[in-house]
Amino acid sequence: MLLRQENPADREAIHAVHLAAFAKHSVPVVEAKLVDELRADGDLIGALSIVAERDGVVVGHVCCSPGRIGEDTKSAVGLGPLGVLPEFHAAGVGSALMHAVLGAADALGHGAVVLLGDPGYYSRFGFVLAERHGITPPVAEWAPHFQVRTLGAHNPSLQGEFRYSPAFDRL
Structure with missing residues (x-):
């Protein structure tokens, strides 16, 4: 498995990953639309938009976008969505993506990653x-x-309400 930053040629595959990954959980599937809107708004952090590729096929994706805690707009990012094609669930793809994005966020100097999840x-x-x-x-x-x-x-000392990028509010 190869983990790497997404590139423009991956956009359709990333959309398909999120459609398939959330088909049973979200009707309509908003996660695929969310990634597209974050990208269109310029809020998809390129270094934190990572794909997992197997045999040349994108099988998973995770991304982060800018967030705000109180008035601070620099320290935190919002993670999500994280999606893996159903046939690759429980194969370590999601874990690998999580480790990669957390390591990258830390290396970029972010202080916190926030998410809504299990x-x-x-x-x-x-x-x-x-x-x-x-x-x-x-x-x-x-x-x-x-x-x-x-x-x-x-x-x-950084505390308060977290706000996601505007695309989350449009879901």
Whole structure:
């Protein structure tokens, strides 16, 4: 498996990955549209948009976009979506993508990665409920699934409401 930054030729394959990955979970499938809109808005962070490729075929994708904690617009990024073709579930693709994007975000100097997802899955990557760090979700009902992974540049005094890039608000 090869992990690399996405390139323009990957766009259709990335869209297809998210359509297939979320077909049973989200009707309509908003995750594929979200990636397209983040890219169109200029909010898809190129160094944090990573594909997993097997035998020349894109089988997974993860991305991050700028986020804001309180008034700070530099320290945190929002992760998601993370998608893997169903036939590659439980094959380590998602884990590899998560390790790659977290390492890249840390190397770029981000202090935190925030996401909305299953704590049972994401805790293995060091994510904890965001409220433990004084970070609140934009929608209060998200709190049981709203998580943060602090990185090397994390500033513990940075607390408040997290806001995703505008494309998330248009879902």
